[in-house]
Amino acid sequence: MRRYSAFAIAREAFRHHLGWERAWKSPTPKASYDAVIVGAGGHGLATAYYLGKNHGITNVAVIEKGWLGGGNTGRNTTIIRSNYLQDASAAIYEKARSLYETMSQDLNYNVMFSPRGVMMLAQTEHEVRGYKRTAHANSLQGVETSFISPARVKELCPIISLEGPRYPVLGALWQARGGTARHDAVAWGYARACSDMGMDIIQQCEVTGIRSEAGQVTGVETTKGAISCKRLGIVVAGHSGVLTEMAGFRLPIESVALQALVSEPIKPCMDVVVMANTVHGYMSQSDKGEMVIGGGADGYNNYTQRGSFHHIEETVRALIETFPMLSRLKMLRQWGGIVDMTGDRSPILSKTPLEGCFINCGWGTGGFKAIPGSGWGFAELMAKDESPLTAEFGLNRFREGRFIDESVAAGVAH
Amino acid sequence: MLTLRCPYCGFDADETELTPGGEAHLKRYGPGSDDAEFEAYLFHRANPKGVHLERWRHAYGCGKWFLAARDTATLEVFGTYSAQTLEPPAEIVAAIKAKRPDWSAP
Numbered sequence: 471m472r473r474y475s476a477f478a479i480a481r482e483a484f485r486h487h488l489g490w491e492r493a494w495k496s497p498t499p500k501a502s503y504d505a506v507i508v509g510a511g512g513h514g515l516a517t518a519y520y521l522g523k524n525h526g527i528t529n530v531a532v533i534e535k536g537w538l539g540g541g542n543t544g545r546n547t548t549i550i551r552s553n554y555l556q557d558a559s560a561a562i563y564e565k566a567r568s569l570y571e572t573m574s575q576d577l578n579y580n581v582m583f584s585p586r587g588v589m590m591l592a593q594t595e596h597e598v599r600g601y602k603r604t605a606h607a608n609s610l611q612g613v614e615t616s617f618i619s620p621a622r623v624k625e626l627c628p629i630i631s632l633e634g635p636r637y638p639v640l641g642a643l644w645q646a647r648g649g650t651a652r653h654d655a656v657a658w659g660y661a662r663a664c665s666d667m668g669m670d671i672i673q674q675c676e677v678t679g680i681r682s683e684a685g686q687v688t689g690v691e692t693t694k695g696a697i698s699c700k701r702l703g704i705v706v707a708g709h710s711g712v713l714t715e716m717a718g719f720r721l722p723i724e725s726v727a728l729q730a731l732v733s734e735p736i737k738p739c740m741d742v743v744v745m746a747n748t749v750h751g752y753m754s755q756s757d758k759g760e761m762v763i764g765g766g767a768d769g770y771n772n773y774t775q776r777g778s779f780h781h782i783e784e785t786v787r788a789l790i791e792t793f794p795m796l797s798r799l800k801m802l803r804q805w806g807g808i809v810d811m812t813g814d815r816s817p818i819l820s821k822t823p824l825e826g827c828f829i830n831c832g833w834g835t836g837g838f839k840a841i842p843g844s845g846w847g848f849a850e851l852m853a854k855d856e857s858p859l860t861a862e863f864g865l866n867r868f869r870e871g872r873f874i875d876e877s878v879a880a881g882v883a884h
Numbered sequence: 885m886l887t888l889r890c891p892y893c894g895f896d897a898d899e900t901e902l903t904p905g906g907e908a909h910l911k912r913y914g915p916g917s918d919d920a921e922f923e924a925y926l927f928h929r930a931n932p933k934g935v936h937l938e939r940w941r942h943a944y945g946c947g948k949w950f951l952a953a954r955d956t957a958t959l960e961v962f963g964t965y966s967a968q969t970l971e972p973p974a975e976i977v978a979a980i981k982a983k984r985p986d987w988s989a990p
Contacts, residue, residue: 709933711929711930711931711932711933712933715932720924720928720929720930721928721929721931722927722928722929723929723931724906724907724929724931725931725933725956768904769903769904770886770899770904770938770954771906771907771931771932771936771938771956772956772959773933773956773957774956774957774958774959776959778885778886778899779885780885780899780900813926813927868923868926868927869919869920869923
């Protein structure tokens with residue numbers, strides 16, 4: 471792999487940019503691998519990357535039904551934060567956030583991580599109490615957050631209206647080291663690094679069956695032929711249920727649509743990420759100037775990557791109250807992704823009833839921010855059968871009633 | 885917008901009038917059942933990409949729970965029926981089979 475650098479740009483400028491290599495190879499699948507990852511989204515590619523980098527397992531294939539990063543990795547609102555209430559969540563999300571800080575250097579790929587700060591508005595007395603509690607919990611967990619006053623909110627985000635008729639801004643939970651990153655670049659950067667380690671990234675290859683013998687996984691059947699493997703990682707977000715149906719077990723997961731939208735590009739007006747969980751909307755401004763807006767998920771099972779229009783209306787209506795200037799903006803594009811929701815709104819990184827088969831799913835509405843931490847922990851789980859980062863996120867927690875209840879702690883918006 | 889006919893009041897309700905209630909026909913396991921059955925009842929869901937039998941409540945109408953057969957991959961609705969039944973009625977099964985011959989009731 472030729473490294474990207476200022477020197478490389480200068481070198482290519484002298485030869486009409488003809489010397490750039492393909493970022494990753496597109497090989498035909500081999501008959502057998504040490505490990506197969508299903509799903510070349512951020513989490514799947516990060517898992518493959520850390521399998522190679524941290525555990526020396528490079529005979530790995532990453533299989534993707536569509537194109538690389540074309541699922542939820544390319545459909546989210548790119549927010550990165552780790553201000554969670556529960557210890558297990560704070561640990562894995564903070565690991566992810568800290569890995570994002572050095573990701574561009576580690577991968578030699580500019581992921582445009584922008585630690586611009588994330589604020590979660592407290593708009594009811596209950597939220598004020600909840601976020602103060604989270605700030606205290608975070609200081610014990612080593613996550614740097616603070617509860618800030620309305621005056622400080624206005625200072626950080628001048629376009630906000632503090633005296634909303636229904637929900638005035640009473641303060642905010644502020645994480646200065648949170649921010650955003652270029653979501654596609656995260657997938658591309660990991661793919662390039664994986665390909666460089668000799669891993670095979672196989673796109674447009676759908677898994678049609680999972681092979682097993684005596685309760686032990688032996689491989690997968692795909693549209694490009696059968697591939698055998700010793701270890702199988704299923705990292706397919708909304709389609710997790712479809713894959714585990716093939717593997718012969720059920721998950722505590724339902725797949726629903728979550729939507730986002732962007733406005734026309736405007737001049738820079740907001741250099742932080744703002745989340746308003748009571749009214750259910752969150753927003754940041756992209757480097758292109760578009761206001762990137764996310765809202766609530768639909769309530770019913772859906773695989774179509776299209777959501778209900780009334781949710782967009784509700785989200786925008788709510789945000790206009792807090793950001794009156796939005797009322798003059800045209801919205802350019804809207805899209806949906808299929809998110810995998812668990813009962814406690816926390817992810818599952820776990821062994822499964824099928825030996826050698828591991829599952830990483832249930833990130834629901836908030837997976838992007840966790841990509842490097844999830845890959846780090848899941849790779850360790852796949853390589854060593856246990857990981858301190860994923861220990862609490864096992865499938866068995868549902869049977870044992872040991873929930874990591876973030877649906878209350880984090881609000882619903884992620 | 886998703887529109888479902890409430891089988892009780894006969895009204896074609898938009899989804900803004902309805903509250904989704906997840907998978908239908910779950911068998912309830914209570915005290916005395918083993919952990920695996922109770923876990924499956926509480927948490928495990930079929931979550932199919934295809935025909936889904938599911939609960940809805942006509943929240944801003946008659947307020948009653950009813951059941952619907954809908955395809956989660958196409959958003960096609962095959963019909964709605966009373967919640968006072970343990971399995972989909974024959975006409976719903978026929979409506980599904982007409983479009984999805986391979987489908988069998990879960």
